[in-house]
Amino acid sequence: MPILSYLRTATTALPAVITIILLTIDAFGHSADFDFDSTSPNARVWFSEFVPAGTNVTFPDNDPTCARSSQVVLTDTCRIAMFIPTSERSNISFEAWFPRNWTGRFLSTGNGGLSGCIQYEDMAYASALGFATVGANNGHNGTSGRPFLNNSEVVEDFAFRSMHTGVLVGKNLTETFYGSPHNKSYYLGCSTGGRQGLKSVQDFPEDFDGVVAGAPAADFNHLLDWSGHFFNITGNSSASTFLPTDQWINLVHPDVLAQCDDIDGVKDGIIEDPNLCEYDPTGLICEEDGGTNANATGCITQAQAGMIKEVYLPFYIEGELAYPRIQPGSESLPIFYTGEPFVYTADWFRYVVYNDPSYDVDTLSEKDWALAAELDPIDISTWSGDLSAFRDRQGKVLTYHGQADGLISSKNSERYYDRVSDTMGLNSSELDEFYRLFRISGMGHCSGGVGAWEIGQTLAGSGGETSVDELNLDPASNVLMAMVRWVEEGVAPETVLGTKYVDDTVSEGVAFARAHCRYPLRNTYDGTGDYTKEESWNCLEVDQ
Numbered sequence: 001m002p003i004l005s006y007l008r009t010a011t012t013a014l015p016a017v018i019t020i021i022l023l024t025i026d027a028f029g030h031s032a033d034f035d036f037d038s039t040s041p042n043a044r045v046w047f048s049e050f051v052p053a054g055t056n057v058t059f060p061d062n063d064p065t066c067a068r069s070s071q072v073v074l075t076d077t078c079r080i081a082m083f084i085p086t087s088e089r090s091n092i093s094f095e096a097w098f099p100r101n102w103t104g105r106f107l108s109t110g111n112g113g114l115s116g117c118i119q120y121e122d123m124a125y126a127s128a129l130g131f132a133t134v135g136a137n138n139g140h141n142g143t144s145g146r147p148f149l150n151n152s153e154v155v156e157d158f159a160f161r162s163m164h165t166g167v168l169v170g171k172n173l174t175e176t177f178y179g180s181p182h183n184k185s186y187y188l189g190c191s192t193g194g195r196q197g198l199k200s201v202q203d204f205p206e207d208f209d210g211v212v213a214g215a216p217a218a219d220f221n222h223l224l225d226w227s228g229h230f231f232n233i234t235g236n237s238s239a240s241t242f243l244p245t246d247q248w249i250n251l252v253h254p255d256v257l258a259q260c261d262d263i264d265g266v267k268d269g270i271i272e273d274p275n276l277c278e279y280d281p282t283g284l285i286c287e288e289d290g291g292t293n294a295n296a297t298g299c300i301t302q303a304q305a306g307m308i309k310e311v312y313l314p315f316y317i318e319g320e321l322a323y324p325r326i327q328p329g330s331e332s333l334p335i336f337y338t339g340e341p342f343v344y345t346a347d348w349f350r351y352v353v354y355n356d357p358s359y360d361v362d363t364l365s366e367k368d369w370a371l372a373a374e375l376d377p378i379d380i381s382t383w384s385g386d387l388s389a390f391r392d393r394q395g396k397v398l399t400y401h402g403q404a405d406g407l408i409s410s411k412n413s414e415r416y417y418d419r420v421s422d423t424m425g426l427n428s429s430e431l432d433e434f435y436r437l438f439r440i441s442g443m444g445h446c447s448g449g450v451g452a453w454e455i456g457q458t459l460a461g462s463g464g465e466t467s468v469d470e471l472n473l474d475p476a477s478n479v480l481m482a483m484v485r486w487v488e489e490g491v492a493p494e495t496v497l498g499t500k501y502v503d504d505t506v507s508e509g510v511a512f513a514r515a516h517c518r519y520p521l522r523n524t525y526d527g528t529g530d531y532t533k534e535e536s537w538n539c540l541e542v543d544q
Contacts, residue, residue, distance in 0.1 A: 046081040053077075053468070059120070063142035066117035074128035074468045076100035080173065084165060086139065090153035092162045093137040096170050097123050098177050101468075103130035105484070106174055106182035108167050108208070110189025110196040112446075114158070114344050116140035116147070122188060125459035128468050129480070132182060134170035138162045145347030150355050152377065159378035160203065163196050167207045184487055188480055190214030190446035190457065191408065194399065198416075199382045201397050205390035210487040211397045212479050214457055215408050215446050218416045219323065219383045221376055223408065225369035226315045226323035228345030230336035232365070233310050237339035241307035243300065248334035251298055252308060255284055256328045265525040269450045270442040273522050274327035274403055275411070281308040311337070317369045324411035333406040333444055352377060383416075385423025391434045396486050398436050398479060400496065400516075402443025402453065413437055417519055428520055437519040438479075438496045452498030452514040455479050470506075477513075494518065497534060515539075 051057060051073045058070045073079075078098040085091045095118055109122040116137040126133040139157025140147035147154050167185075175181040187197045187208045194216030200207045217223055235241045243252070260277035261267050271277055286299035300308070315323040326336075336342055346361040353372050373381075390397070401413040417437045421427065442451015447458055456462045456478025462471050475482040477497035485491050495515040502508035512532035517523045517539035529536030 043082065043084045046083055048078065048080045051077045051079050057120075063117065065143040066115065066141075068117060068120050071120040071124050073097075073124055074471075075130075077127055078177065082169070084169060086157055086161050086165055087153040089151055090139055090157050092139050092157060092165060093118070093141070094166050094169065095123065095135055096173050096177075097127040097133045098174070099127040099130055099132070101130045102132060102178060104180075104183035105131045105186060106171055106184070107131035107133050107186040107188060108163060108170065109133065109135040110163065110187070110193025111138045112191045112193060113143055114145045114347055115143040115192070116158075117143065119193070121459050125462065126188060126480075128459075128471060129473070131186065132170070132174040132178070134166045134173075136162045136166040145344070145351045146357070148347075148351040149357065155352060155380075156378045159380040160196075160199050163200070164204055164207065167200075167204075184209045184484075186480070186483060186487075187211040187213070188457075192217050194218070195220060195382045197397070198399075201387055201390045201395065202382065202384040203379075205387075205393060205395060209395055210483040211395070212457070212483050213397065213399045215401050215405055215410075216382075216399060216413065216416070217408055218381075218412065220380045221373045222315075222317075222322045222369075222381075223412070224345045224348045225317065225372055226409075227336060227342045227407075228349075228361070228364055229315055229369065230311065231339075231341045231362070233307055234337050234339065235307075236362075239339075240301070240303045242339055243304050243307065243337065245334045245337060247300070248331045248337055251284065251300070252281065253329075253332045255279075255281065256331060260328055264523075265527055266531040268531060271327075271329040271403065272441045272525075273439070274329050277328040279312055279328045281305045317366055317373065322369065322373070324409050324415055326406070326409050327403060327411055329404045329442075330406035330409075330444075332404065332450075335406050348372070383419070385416075385419040387420055387435065388424060394434075396434055396483060396492075398438070398483050398486070398493065400438040400440055400455065400457065400479060402445060402447075402449060402451075403439055403441045404443060404449050404451065405445045407445040410439060414439075414519060432492065432518070436493065438493075438516050439519055439523075440496070440498060440516050441514065441523065442500075443498075448504070450500075452500040452512060452516075454499045454501065454504075455496050455516070456481065495539065 053075045056070050056072050059068060062068055080096045082094045083091060084094050107126045109119050116139060118135040118137055123133050123135050139154045139162045185208045187200060189197050194213040195218055197211045197213030198216050198218055201211055256279050259279055260271050263276045264272035282305055284300045285302055285305050289301045312325055314321055314325045341361045349361055349364060350357050350359045399413055401410040403410050421431055440453055443449045443453035447453055456472055472478050473481050475485040479496055482493040495517055497513060497515050499513050500511045502511045513534045514537060515534040520542055521539040522542050523537050524540045525531055526536050526538060
């Protein structure tokens with residue numbers, strides 16, 4: 001049976017589709033060669049190889065825009081690369097990494113942006129932890145949306161099929177390779193990867209037992225609409241409203257902190273809960289423009305102040321709320337305020353919404369935003385609030401979101417949580433049984449930032465980029481291992497302990513730590529202790 005036909009009909013095993021033949025007795029002592037039998041001519045193994053621990057694997061054929069030229073592999077691993085058609089007009093590049101120290105667990109990685117880039121750093125991370133790990137290129141190569149042009153099959157791969165195909169194939173490869181099936185199945189991804197994780201929870205509840213989804217790009221169409229609408233607010237670089245990015249960083253951001261940093265009782269450069277911040281830029285207006293700020297190098301015009309106020313407003317389409325506001329504190333990385341249309345929005349409208357590479361994205365307006373949401377190709381919105389099928393099979397989902405995320409508003413993860421609550425008729429204590437959201441103060445998009453952002457979500461965040469022995473495996477401070485403990489031992493994470501290393505370098509030591517609360521609780525300073533210590537903060541109800 002062809003793979004495409006199987007994927008449309010099967011729900012369990014894959015024996016009729018792929019017959020993997022192990023041609024060596026000891027896969028970890030030699031190159032592991034695989035082949036397909038003649039019943040599956042439409043899929044093939046590009047290569048398989050044994051990779052010893054410590055090897056810096058290079059990817060000479062990887063698209064340069066993926067910016068992943070090499071990756072250190074931390075444990076003895078069998079690496080298998082495959083080509084799998086997903087339709088008559090589309091295919092995926094797929095990899096499986098099988099570690100010697102297999103724990104019986106399976107894990108799929110995700111992707112980012114509009115990209116077709118296997119995230120090798122995540123594959124190295126998960127395989128080092130003993131997961132049989134898979135990843136795929138989302139149906140195209142590189143970071144551009146151009147492959148979507150006039151090809152809905154590639155869009156379908158991007159929306160869900162690439163990852164779901166990789167899960168089906170990967171699970172069966174895992175059983176063939178190790179001689180026994182996996183015990184538990186997990187997912188780890190952020191941004192688009194976060195959306196992919198939620199898509200699996202919503203539409204493919206049997207794919208995973210535990211899903212870690214960071215900064216999910218949920219309500220995808222409205223997200224790209226929202227991302228694009230900032231250009232309409234700021235104008236191009238010659239507009240009277242435009243403010244250069246260096247002034248967002250060096251003028252607006254310090255002013256935001258001056259107004260909102262100490263709302264939580266501590267002046268530490270971190271806005272613990274930006275929901276409490278209502279920023280007003282009028283104090284920056286130049287004296288000659290009707291303000292009181294006489295410093296010509298550190299002031300703005302009335303027009304610029306009006307623009308800044310509008311930037312921090314929620315986004316509406318035809319009078320209906322389409323997407324929440326961007327949070328104060330995120331302007332330290334001013335991605336949307338460059339004076340040009342946001343690149344992902346531009347690509348999506350040119351190559352998916354209008355299928356016209358020459359479409360003038362400078363003119364996008366409310367009618368275009370509404371059209372994109374109405375089209376919702378392949379149900380890519382990922383906005384269903386009904387997670388009952390996933391819950392009923394005892395699945396667990398953990399989402400986290402940086403409160404200083406300048407690419408996807410952290411407020412949207414709260415909005416999705418509330419949507420699930422309303423759809424399923426469950427209060428927060430009932431949702432806690434299978435779904436928890438953690439708000440990570442001072443974290444940017446998926447990682448980085450001034451806060452205690454290292455929570456084991458990435459190889460770098462785990463503190464072990466070069467050695468398995470250095471990996472942080474404590475479930476209290478590693479979201480992936482917290483998920484493993486939740487699924488396998490029934491111990492749900494109450495908080496996620498974040499670490500801020502000096503200069504974000506593990507070897508330089510810990511600057512401070514902070515235990516991040518699950519939503520809707522708010523992290524609150526006790527007012528007396530050392531604010532750099534986790535015990536000086538408490539998780540309280542928002543009205544306390």
